[in-house]
Structure formats: C-alpha cells, structure tokens
Amino acid sequence: MSTPFRNVLSEALSDYIAMEDLEVRLRFLFQQPIQVRSQSGRYVFDAPREVKLEEIA
Secondary structure, three states: OOOOEEEEOOHHHHHHOOHHHHHHHHHHHHOOOOOEEEEOOEEEEEEOOOOOHHHHO
16 A cells, blocks of 8 residues: 555645545545645545646636
8 A cells, every 4th residue: 555645735725625525536546535634725635636726626
C-alpha cells in the first residue's frame, strides 16, 4: 500500500466548490470515500495521488 498524497486546495478554489461536492467528485475518481477537511480556509485531503484542478473543477 502506497503513502497517500496530501492535496491542499487554494482558498479561491475552496470558495468555488462546496466540500460535499468535492467529496462526491473524489469518490467518483478513486472509487472510495475521501474525507475532506477545512484548514485555514483551504480544503485538505489525502488521496492515492495528486489531484489535478481539471479533475475537480
């Protein structure tokens, strides 16, 4: 099992997408639930790899 990649979204992107919508998109991408948390106005989540902006925006 590989180490998860810590993804941190900018404040601007965190304002653009709702946390619940992001979790739905991540579940679709990885076929497993990915927990997103808010930290200092940014969304932070651990995923199997780095997530590209085009995949979630």
